Amino acid sequence: MKKSIFGIALIFFVAFMIMAAFGMRPFGEPVVSEMDDYYIQNAQAETGANNVVTTIVFDYRGFDTLGEATVLFTAVLGITALFREVVK
Amino acid sequence: MKEEMSLIVRTITKLIYGFILVYGFYVIVHGHITPGGGFQGGAIVASAFALLIVAYGNQGVKKYLKKDIFSLIESTGLVLFIAFAFFGLGATFFYNFLANSGGLFGNPAVIGVNPGDLNTGGTVPIMNFAVGLEVLAALAVIILTMSAGSEITREKEN
Numbered sequence: 108m109k110k111s112i113f114g115i116a117l118i119f120f121v122a123f124m125i126m127a128a129f130g131m132r133p134f135g136e137p138v139v140s141e142m143d144d145y146y147i148q149n150a151q152a153e154t155g156a157n158n159v160v161t162t163i164v165f166d167y168r169g170f171d172t173l174g175e176a177t178v179l180f181t182a183v184l185g186i187t188a189l190f191r192e193v194v195k
Numbered sequence: 196m197k198e199e200m201s202l203i204v205r206t207i208t209k210l211i212y213g214f215i216l217v218y219g220f221y222v223i224v225h226g227h228i229t230p231g232g233g234f235q236g237g238a239i240v241a242s243a244f245a246l247l248i249v250a251y252g253n254q255g256v257k258k259y260l261k262k263d264i265f266s267l268i269e270s271t272g273l274v275l276f277i278a279f280a281f282f283g284l285g286a287t288f289f290y291n292f293l294a295n296s297g298g299l300f301g302n303p304a305v306i307g308v309n310p311g312d313l314n315t316g317g318t319v320p321i322m323n324f325a326v327g328l329e330v331l332a333a334l335a336v337i338i339l340t341m342s343a344g345s346e347i348t349r350e351k352e353n
Binding site: 172190 | 226227228229230231232233234266269272273276277280288289291294295300301302303304306307309311315316317318319320322323326329330333336337340341343344
């Protein structure tokens with residue numbers, strides 16, 4: 108009973124994935140590209156850095172990097188709390 | 196119980212770990228010119244520490260790699276990052292106030308394909324450095340803590 112439910116769900120899942128794969132737009136041709144064009148045209152002049160990827164990560168999308176750093180800090184916090192020395 | 200690996204591994208580690216450290220710091224410092232950045236360079240530097248810990252064991256590196264110092268470096272990196280985000284608050288949070296200002300890291304970049312100038316980028320290189328410090332120290336703390344923990348577990352089991 109349980110196995111048949113899982114099987115039907117799997118068939119539906121795979122069917123939806125195949126349908127989505129056929130409906131995909133061609134690779135390298137984004138539908139909306141104003142943002143990409145803006146970065147490529149203006150990033151070098153606005154931030155003065157040659158590496159546009161780094162300017163996006165550390166300047167335009169700084170909040171994202173702040174979140175990543177916080178995630179890493181929280182991971183260290185958890186590990187040090189887990190492996191702390193317990194004095195009885 | 197002997198923790199360190201064989202003589203071959205230790206000798207090769209001695210030879211190459213300095214080069215790995217230098218390459219990692221190169222990736223961090225040149226993050227705004229060449230591919231890479233704080234996260235990637237920090238991971239490379241931490242891989243040198245991981246190599247040392249694997250080759251020499253937790254007891255062998257205890258004198259040189261101290262967890263408290265790495266913890267301090269990690270907090271310093273994160274505080275530096277957030278501080279430079281707040282310094283731009285005259286315009287907005289994370290505003291690049293040093294770019295094209297002519298001072299520190301303030302040279303305007305040459306538009307188009309060019310070899311690059313280290314003194315460009317505004318706050319981007321400083322943030323790269325801060326995040327690099329944070330990542331290398333965080334990964335070093337994780338590796339050191341887990342190696343110490345596994346050693347304690349092994350002592351208890353034996």
